[in-house]
Amino acid sequence: MRKAFIDSFIDSLKETFGVVTNLPEKCFSFISLPKTGYRVWAPPCTPTCPEGTACPYELILSFKLEEDIFVVALPKNIDRDLKLTPAFLVKFLLTVLEMLYIPEQKSDNLLIAEALQFLANQFNIEFFLFDNKGQLILSQTHSPIQLSTFTLWEKVSQTGEPEGFIKTRWGNFYYRIFTKDGITTGSIVWKTEPTKQEENKFLFHDDSFFTIPGKNPRFLEIKDLVRQIAVTDSTVLLQGESGTGKELFARYIHYLSPRKNHPFIAINCAAIPDNLLESELFGYEDGSFTGARRGGKPGKFELANGGTIFLDEIGDMPLQLQAKLLRVLENRQVERIGATVSRPIDVRIIAATNKDLKELIDAKLFREDLFFRLNVFPVFIPPLRERRDDIPLLLDFYLKNVCLEQDKPFKVFSPEAIQILQNYNWPGNIRELKNVVTYAVSICKGDKIILHYLPKYLQNGFSSSKSQFGEVKTTHPIIQVDQLKDQLEILLAKYGNSTQSKKLIAQELGISLATLYRWLRKYHLR
Amino acid sequence: MQEITIDWIEPLWYGSIFLGSGGGGKSELLASVLYKALQNRSIPLLTLDELPENNFFCGVGLLGSPELSEESLPSGMEARIIIEELEKHTGAKFKGISIVEGAGVNIFYPLLTALQTGLPVTDGDAMGRAFPELQMTTYHLENLTVTPLVLIDSNYNLHLFLDKQDTFLLELNTRQIISQQGGVGYFAGFPYPGSVLKRVLLPGTLTFAREIGECFLQADNYRELFSLLLEVTSNSFYGPVVEIFQGTVTNISTYEITKWKAATLISPKGEKLQLLFQYENLLAFKNGNMVASVPDLISAIDLNKLKPVNNNEIYEGQQLALLGLPAPLRLRISKALDVVGPQCFGYRTIYVPLEKLYWDYYHKKEVFS
Incomplete structure (x- = not known):
């Protein structure tokens, strides 16, 4: 049964992607096969490989399924109409991982997050990962978003197809919807080609505007308060029930601040597995762990340098990371995983939560000292x-x-x-x-x-x-x-x-x- | 409950011109009359939520030529006559004044009436801007009749329209009387209880007009004015204002036998804009392409004075900025376009929302997502 499943899986990979399943023997002396899970190489696999950049493969993927190890490789020059674009690789990797995890019953979010983590590291892909309600879990973009991410999700949801291609004013996207037992669990949308610079020009035009509709007197007071806070560089803690628009307020603060022409980086601390959150936030140095990108990878703090970082669902951050975050807040320096030196950063921090942080502090789930560091300007967004x-x-x-x-x-x-x-x-x-x-x-x-x-x-x-x-x-x-x-x-x-x-x-x-x-x-x- | 006090008049005046979209009549004299009258008094202003369900309100306004009304200003006494007459025929005792056209003179005339009668006014109107004809209201959307309606001409003759009749026909009949009897008249009609007005009227027109007017009072330069207007309009039932054009008026053509008029503006870069108007600004074409269409508002600002201007104040050589303001949603649904779309004014073009004409502008920033 299992054999049949694997055979059909390999066949489908071969057919869909034209992959190679037998690597030359010599390759195995340069790659170490995974003991569990999977491992991916983007050749050259090691600096010592004699093939170097002449390696015929674009991507090599090895995975362990029960007792067997499989290796598949995507050739650089596929003799078909398929082009090896990053988008194509996303699709490939997701197919492999999805197939791989079906027998193991792994949680979908973990699967997707891992795949994306890898992709974010390896390639400069602009992507958006959504949960089933259209909430953004993770995103990577090189340019400000020119349409609402919710709109993007909506467009995808409306297609009625599990995967495909959509056109938007902001460019073209591939998408893939994940389902489990017939229920949608999430979706990923990624850009087919990088955003062109000229498309962004008008974004920073002086006449750009930003609307948070509302005329309720209390809400207007909050908007006034936020306007006053925005021009300072203080840390802001946004509190409010889910769906009240905390991220919008964070963007609003960024937009009104002198940092408006610098990056705004948002990350949902609750949506990313604990072990990935650290590398996502702080980055890592070359060779820190399996699958790490050569040359290391900057974390979100570094990416937000000069701009604003928005830490959503801060109450869900693991305690050990809270300590590290506290150090960033105190020293304004980040240390990549595996690094020996710290890098100075200039980032404004906006945190948000829908939980009562005081309760979490009592329950020893949130550090009190971090709370006081974050709670410089508390803003309560009413339901x-x-x-x-x-x-x-x-x-x-x-x-x-x-x-x-x-x-x-x-x-x-x-x-x-x-x-x-x-x-x-x-x-x-x-x-x-x-x-x-x-x-x-x-x-x-x-x-x-x-x-x-x-x-x-x-x-x-x-x-x-x-x-x-x-x-x-x-x-x-x-x-x-x-x-x-x-x-x-x-x-x-x-x-x-x-x-x-x-x-x-x-x-x-x-x-x-x-x-x-x-x-x-x-x-x-x- | 809010009150309209003397502080309201100046901003309301600028707002009334802006919402007039070129038309609505010059309201300066009427505003000055109110300014004097409100020295020690105020007018209760009811939001739509505050309207008592079962109390009847009547809509009042001026019909005909606002310019002629300036020669013999209304005293408000005529309003008492027509309201009392309307009460006789409806059997209702009116407990408030509703606004039909929340722009130009017809923002101020109901206020004058309210002062004379001691009644409150509604913070909401049935047009959301200026329109020239009686059927161009939100009452039409709810299939509600304008009648019974009482009209008084400038010779103080009363004309009664008591039977339910087609609003288009009523518009023709009233207009005929007005043109025969001095060119200006005042009406009381639209007799409806608060419960009906709550769903018919566009909310907050007066406070919105005031907010618009405040922008003109606060701004020191055009750039500042635009950003203030942008903020106020974005957080309203209208929508973010957009700049259509900046340029100098080079030509104003009028065709004697029709109400069709056009003005041409040239920008410093040599771009050409044609503004088509009748009473109100209705269409704008930039280098031959449509850039705004009724019912969206097209309002002109005198760039030297930094104040909104009415179409009868436009002159050749004047430097103007033309701003577009998306009309309230209720004026843009297909049933509304049947009475206020470009074709209702004799043009062959169809309505295209400003948000579609300026897609990039309206979508360049991520708004509440």
Whole structure:
């Protein structure tokens, strides 16, 4: 059975990519085969190899499956129409890794992250890795993003194909959607060719602008505060529920700061495996570990030099890295893994979390000294339910943008729909609101989005308990707690209680599975 | 609840010109009357959320030529007459004034009426800008009639339009009376309760006009003005303002037998812009390509004075910046374009949103993602 699987795997690699499966004997004296997992070489494999740059292979990959070791190599000059572009290599590597891990049942995120880590090290590829809700887990770009990453994800999600090619105004991308048991687990989108310099020119034009819509008095105060903070060089700690737009605020601060023409590097500490996070943040020196890129690799701190680094989900950073981060904050120097000297950096740090860091400190999961270092300017971004008066404006804002992005005629929400959306609890905050707008625009054929075009959980939960427009009392918003509980009950009744169902529920609410479980526990709904 | 005080008048005036999109009439005299009247008084301003559900409001405004109204300024007394007349025929006692056209003189006339009657006004209107005709409102989108409507001409004759009638027809009938009776008149109509106005009116027009006007008061130079306007418009139901052109007016042509007019502007680089307007600015073509179209707003700023200008203030040799402002979404859906799109003004072109005409500009920065 296993033999058959491997044979068919090798055959498919040969057929799809034209790989070579038998390396010359002499090669094996230059490469050391992996004891577990996989290893990749980009020839020349060692400085002593006599072939040097004349090596006929572009990439050599060796992996161990149970007791057997396999080696495949991609020739430089494939005798087909295929071109060995970095994008092609991404596809190749992902195919191999995916096949490789199927029998081992490894987690998908780890698989993808490892593959990407390798690619990010080896090639100058611009890529975006998304989770199933369109949240960016990891990205590498050489230029500022000219369209929203969410839009990119949306475009990919809308294709309906597991992999392929999309065109955007920002260039062309390949994409691949990962699924497990028929459920989408994430996607990767990578650029087919590097961004041309001239495309970026107008980005730094003086008249560029940045919108964070909202007129709620408290929200305006926060925006004012952020504007004042932005021009300083102080560390900022953004706190708020997931989906409130913490990354947007981080970008806003960067945009308003004197660092605006320097890099803005964002990294989600919770989305990257602990062992990779360190090299991702701090970089490494040549030969530090297996698969390391020759010449070493700069970490995100170094890449952000002169600009801003945004550390999202800082509460999820492992303790040992917290210590290292603390040293960076104190000394403004980074030390690559395996390095003997530190490199000075000039970076503004913006951290964000949706967790209560004080609780984490009590639980000994977060260093108190790091907290005080980060908490120079704490900014609390209110959840959407605390600024309901902004909901019509936000709906309008996203509706306009979604219609333009999808190239559809403009639409409006019916007053009844607005009423329901304004009273809704929005546990997933702005992200959920945007999902609802996108959903409604996608299925609404006319120019008015009535209740019928809202996601079912909104219709079921509230339309029946509300009178028609014109009789609705404009009293205070419904107390959120009961509403959230009701809503969870409705969704559980709709989707069921299985893990898969909960994933769907979390997706529909625009929250993480962990958050969903927390809420279910809170309301004793398990 | 907010109150309109004397501090509002100057910014509101500039805002009313900007939202007039070239038209809407000169509001300077009316603004000065209000300025005096508000020395010791204020006008309650109700946001749409604050409108009492069951209280009736009536919409008031000027019809015809705002220029003629300047020769004999309205006192507000005529408003009392038409509102009382409307009350007789509807059986409703009006508890507030709604704004129909939130631009030009028709922002100020309802305020004058509110002062005379002691009623509050709505912070919201049915056009979001200036439009020349009665059917070009958001009431049309909800299939709501303008009638019953009472019109008073400059000879203080009352004209009643009590039956439900097609709004296009009503526009023709009222216009005929106005042209026969001195060229200007005032109406009271659109009698609806707060519950209806909440879903019909475009929210916050008056505060938005004021915010726009504040930009003109604060800015010391055009660059600063533009960035202030950009910030205010980005965070509104309209959308980020875009610069369409900067240049000198070289020609203004009018065709005597029609309402069609055009102005030509030349930029220092020699680029040519043609601005097509009737009362309001409706289309702009740069080097032959369309760069803005109604219902999006096209507003002119006098670059030397750094103030918004009305079309009847434009002269040859004047240096102007033309700015485009995306219209509120409700004016851009297909049902609205049936009454306010370029074809409704006799042009053969179709409406193209500013965001599509200036795609790179509107998408060059990652906005809330």
